[in-house]
Amino acid sequence: MGTIVVQAFITLDGVVQGGGGPDEDRDGGFEHGGWAANYDAAYGAAEDGQIVREWESRTEALLLGRRTYEIFAGSWGVWDEHAGGFQGELTRRYNRIPKYVASRTLTGLGWQNSQLLGPDVPAAVQELRAQPGGEIRVWGSTQLIRTLAGHGLVDEYRLVVYPLVLGTGKKLFSDGFTPARLTLAETRALSSGVLVNTYRRPETD
Template sequence: MGQLVVVEFVSLDGVMQSVLSADEDREGGFDGGGWVLPYVDDVVERVMSEATAGAGALLLGRRTYEIFAGTWPYADMDDPAVAAMNAMPKYVASRTLEELGWNNSVLLGADLVAEVGRIKAETEAETVVLGSGDLLRTLVGHDLVDEYRLLVFPLVLGRGKRLFAEGTAPRRLALAATRSTPSGVLINTYRRVGESGPTA
């Protein structure tokens, strides 16, 4: 049985919207995009490269898939992370896409919970979720995530889409690892602990 691993950039107040560019996601009038860039150091780059190269598959929402599909097929294939991302299966959750042009991309059916269960059963390696905020809300809501690797950036944004939205059911997590980078980013790994519910 494979593990579903979420790898995300978040601000101190939990915002994960439009991390790399202003035009990535302006929904809700968000105009603070590109906020991770001043903090991306060699350690952050290495962590993201290792997470990608070590994955067995990617699980992506429609918006993130389209951004990636417009970039990674044309990137430097000598980079192991780029080569891995292009070669591995990419499972896409979308209600609007009908065709997927990126190599080894698979459009999931309407029953996302069943589809994710099938992927985890068929994939021994990790299936990694990057970005994909709307998809994440469904995954978190159905308690499908086995591990969160959160890169927490040292700034407060005050608004924007959050990883754990208002109304998210309580979850118990255990801190499995933590480290800091020269730019002040905390890289925290959390794993599920037993049954969902409030902490004691």
């Protein structure tokens, strides 16, 4: 059976919006875009990068909402596979693995090995999860995560927690999110003050 793993860069007050760049997501007039990138630039991202490299080496498919898919397709989907270092490595991997996209508006997908999940997203994801395989990775996609959690389809959360409070922005666990009891499976404190926490559903669930 596959494992649905949500990964997120998150602030102390739960914000996940626009961490990667100033124009990544300005919904609601969000003005703090790039908060994670700025923090990494100030403190160094070597440890964070190694952790993400370890995680992504286990990724066998991506599961994305429309907005995150479009961001990824416009970056990883067009970047040079022959680039050096982590960028080239991850570009090659993301191009080759399957990408499954939840969208009510898209009718076609241009990024190679991408396909739409169809109108019944929970049922489609349940089928994916039931197949033999490894980790199915969810990045961004807060609305999709909310849907998956509501149907008991998230097996693990990997949260990179930054010591920042923004006071505004989209949250991973917003009001009305399905209640869940999770187990802290692993925690790691980085020299920058960032915490890397892994939470799993108890096996008895």
